[in-house]
Amino acid sequence: MKGYxxxxxERPDQVAVIEGDRALSHRQLDxxxxxxxxxxxxLGVDEGRRLGIMLPNRCxxxxxxxxxxxxxxxxxxLNAHLRPDELAWILDDSxxxxxxxxxxxxxxxEPLTVGRDLPVLWVGGDYAERLASAPASRLPYVWxxxxxxxxxxxxxxxxxxxxxxxxxxxxxxEMAQDNLSAMWGYRADDVHIVAGPLYHAGPAGYANTTLYxxxxxxxxxxxxxxxxxxxxxxxxxxxxxLTPAHFIRLLELADEVWARYDRSSLRHVLHAGAPCPRAVKxxxxxxxxxxxxxxxxxxxxxxxxxxxxxxxxxxxGTVGRPWPGVQVHVRDxxxxxxxxxxxDGLIWVTPAHGxxxxxxxxxxxxxxxxxxxxxxGDIGHLDLDGWLFLTDRQSDMIIRAGVNVYPRQIEEVLHRxxxxxxxxxxxxxxxxxGEHPVAVVEARTAVEAEELERWCRERLDPxxxxxxxxxxxxxxxxPNGKVLKRLLRDEAWAHTGRKV
Numbered sequence: 473m474k475g476y477x478x479x480x481x482e483r484p485d486q487v488a489v490i491e492g493d494r495a496l497s498h499r500q501l502d503x504x505x506x507x508x509x510x511x512x513x514x515l516g517v518d519e520g521r522r523l524g525i526m527l528p529n530r531c532x533x534x535x536x537x538x539x540x541x542x543x544x545x546x547x548x549x550l551n552a553h554l555r556p557d558e559l560a561w562i563l564d565d566s567x568x569x570x571x572x573x574x575x576x577x578x579x580x581x582e583p584l585t586v587g588r589d590l591p592v593l594w595v596g597g598d599y600a601e602r603l604a605s606a607p608a609s610r611l612p613y614v615w616x617x618x619x620x621x622x623x624x625x626x627x628x629x630x631x632x633x634x635x636x637x638x639x640x641x642x643x644x645x646e647m648a649q650d651n652l653s654a655m656w657g658y659r660a661d662d663v664h665i666v667a668g669p670l671y672h673a674g675p676a677g678y679a680n681t682t683l684y685x686x687x688x689x690x691x692x693x694x695x696x697x698x699x700x701x702x703x704x705x706x707x708x709x710x711x712x713x714l715t716p717a718h719f720i721r722l723l724e725l726a727d728e729v730w731a732r733y734d735r736s737s738l739r740h741v742l743h744a745g746a747p748c749p750r751a752v753k754x755x756x757x758x759x760x761x762x763x764x765x766x767x768x769x770x771x772x773x774x775x776x777x778x779x780x781x782x783x784x785x786x787x788x789g790t791v792g793r794p795w796p797g798v799q800v801h802v803r804d805x806x807x808x809x810x811x812x813x814x815x816d817g818l819i820w821v822t823p824a825h826g827x828x829x830x831x832x833x834x835x836x837x838x839x840x841x842x843x844x845x846x847x848x849g850d851i852g853h854l855d856l857d858g859w860l861f862l863t864d865r866q867s868d869m870i871i872r873a874g875v876n877v878y879p880r881q882i883e884e885v886l887h888r889x890x891x892x893x894x895x896x897x898x899x900x901x902x903x904x905x906g907e908h909p910v911a912v913v914e915a916r917t918a919v920e921a922e923e924l925e926r927w928c929r930e931r932l933d934p935x936x937x938x939x940x941x942x943x944x945x946x947x948x949x950x951p952n953g954k955v956l957k958r959l960l961r962d963e964a965w966a967h968t969g970r971k972v
Contacts, residue, residue: 483686505538633831717953797824
């Protein structure tokens with residue numbers, strides 16, 4: 473099997489990973505991950521087991537991922553910002569055999585390992601010493617016989633563990649990586665900036681695809697918009713994976729900051745993770761004139777559609793047409809009947825290969841699948857030519873006096889106001905109408921809520937206008953920059969004495 477996730481045979485001396493002033497070649501990444509694999513085997517990680525990784529974006533994260541691939545084990549990447557009860561549940565649910573974790577997390581993690589027979593290798597602690605004393609014999613890359621579990625937050629309840637069973641053989645995995653790198657045009661001379669946390673599937677996936685073709689990944693320990701532009705110039709970066717939240721923070725930078733850095737090397741920007749407001753995308757396309765701004769619609773459960781900047785400008789707002797081998801359907805949420813072009817319904821995706829399951833949850837798995845297609849509850853429609861447009865998530869939909877109101881449509885209108893940085897719209901209980909939409913807005917300049925309300929009334933049907941618009945200094949976000957709408961909704965509902 474071709475080297476994965478590094479490429480020591482074809483590109484041994486090419487720099488594989490850069491983190492600040494640290495750099496590893498593909499050969500060094502291969503050598504260090506072999507040593508780590510020997511250490512992990514002593515800790516009980518072997519074929520069919522799972523290795524938990526709880527690290528910030530640093531070289532040891534990539535070493536751990538590579539080491540698990542050398543052991544035919546599966547990596548389980550963990551969000552360091554999880555609450556202790558969520559993390560404890562994931563550790564038990566996943567059956568993880570050992571952890572590689574940041575020394576700075578020891579005080580939080582050690583109580584969770586008590587009684588779980590869970591060995592931990594501490595980066596910043598015993599990690600370096602254990603690697604130095606480990607056997608130097610090279611272990612080749614193999615493919616896991618136990619599939620990675622990707623835990624996705626979902627909209628309520630505990631995180632869902634997504635297990636992909638599509639890649640049942642190494643040759644299928646190699647074919648999938650070849651297809652993925654070809655689809656996005658990734659090359660061996662690419663320099664890819666990892667702007668989001670590696671515990672998310674998107675940032676990790678496209679970093680590993682870059683390494684697979686022999687390229688270089690530059691790790692950002694944390695997101696900073698000006699630092700991103702500096703790294704693009706310093707490393708002559710060619711590709712990156714971003715989210716709309718990253719776009720918004722970049723567009724907040726002053727003109728003199730943009731003028732300070734040369735960004736002409738960047739040729740390919742891929743974005744996903746959340747719907748991108750039309751006004752934001754128009755501005756980011758203008759901000760990176762040398763780059764193609766591609767968008768994909770997908771989820772931990774699987775990829776669905778993609779759209780180039782030219783195609784998007786021809787059909788503003790679309791998230792594209794299906795990936796090769798993938799089919800997209802829009803069905804009535806109640807009857808399951810196919811919806812005609814232009815009519816909203818529940819989005820179903822027929823994947824190109826196999827199917828996933830929700831770990832230890834056969835009921836949730838069964839509910840997600842129908843006739844070979846799956847849904848995660850997104851709402852949208854297809855146009856006459858088969859281009860997909862997202863409306864909202866089914867769980868975010870507001871029902872006002874029996875009429876469906878989609879928050880994303882209201883958010884799109886607010887984003888077009890020049891004072892608005894970002895916003896979140898959600899429903900709150902109303903005694904007569906059931907629910908009313910409210911908006912929480914982060915503004916870049918002074919603006920009154922009344923002005924924003926007038927802006928909405930001029931552009932929306934009356935029943936879609938928020939009944940209240942609150943201004944906030946900064947919206948709550950996760951480490952990837954995504955707005956935590958759940959926190960805003962919980963705070964607003966707390967005053968009502970209701971949860972449904």
